[in-house]
Amino acid sequence: MNRVDDGPPLAELLDERRHLVALAHRMLGSADDAESAVDECYRRWYALSDRERERIPVPLTWLSAGVDRICRVRRALPQPEGAAHAVRPTVPDTIVARPRTPEPTTLRQHDAVVHAVRRALLAADADLLLPLLAPDATAFFDGGGKIRTLVAPVHGRDRVARGLLSLLDRSPHTTLAAHSVNGRTGLVVRHGRRVVAVLSLDVSGAEAVGVWVVVNLDKLRSWNAGHRP
Template identity: 30%
Template structure:
């Protein structure tokens, strides 16, 4: 899972890979960073003689990070039962397109994330439906190509059992994933933006699938729908009602978890990040994150808002 060598630079160089693994396992950038930090604490807590005995420190850190994430996933279910409203993964920005002029900040975990199909909101939501063991086996093997022998060390199970877990998870993904190109999604998202800005319910109904579902995450910290809104017509009415209640809301087309999405600003501050699933040119799912604690990667660097008009 990693490379040999015990130099400080070599160990520190594993952080980006570990963060990418942990985010996909946990769906939370903050929790991923905590898990990776804890793995490093455990590494530096080892006696020097013990560290020198470890042939592949990267593999050791990967195994420990995986075990920490497994523990977090086990406790997350109980915590999310107490969560106010729906829980959604934290949305990831693509800083390369923002034009803030500040460049890449390699100390910021959001800047170290690889944005690919394994971090789309649709994919992460499917991962949420898995058991912790399924999620770990699937992400480590199918996404990061770790051998089952090493995954067995993380899960404390046999390689054969890990193969079965990954196969079960793979079926869940295959049964729920609806492939769409970024270009096709961008067009649909643009139509949603235009219809939403003009408060055109008919146009929204036209772009929304009749069986579309919108799920919002406010975490009890801001107002939002506590239950999923089902049906294109009801979603359209809800979106227009939001626009009526929030004058001055500015919608921007931005990459969210590597796919076209929308970011809503008010007085320059990011209030909402929306992700979409598009099938046959129509929006089937909308995931709306309003919990301010999950929007911190979008908040800028102290010199103004990170998300700005193009």
């Protein structure tokens, strides 16, 4: 199922960011400065064109080298007080219209589809997942520029299934549970006790027509502080 354009597993992406933050922390000696340096490196990653990113065989190597350069520059050029934490441009959220739901869907139908999608993802079974997705289903991935996830929306039942199964490739400490998300039943992914992704689904009849995957660390802070959006 896995292909280059399906994106790497979420556990791998989280390990990648932890590695980069640890590298920056060793060089800068400050947790806040380390996070800032890593965010800057990811902004440079997303500033590349799709073709440029595709030509990078090992993204972690490129990102590690980028963090190293950023940290060296910051150490060599002391910034004025407050500059290290100044607000910098971020990768803007993609603004898209939610797919229309031409077929009325009851709360019971919605919940049934969400729970069925959960079972398919837990089983990592494409044959179970595909019939739950509309042929023209679309998945949107919001990483907020702070984690290396897919940039463009993914269209079509097959690609959405591959993208979700790749992203949620199970690790021993990962759980997937149904929770209320924005007033409707959605899915929450935890790695250990920490929420690392939240999924909401647009359902039409017995199929999901849209899947919204939030892995943006900023947007997950409320979940990890014990608050539910």
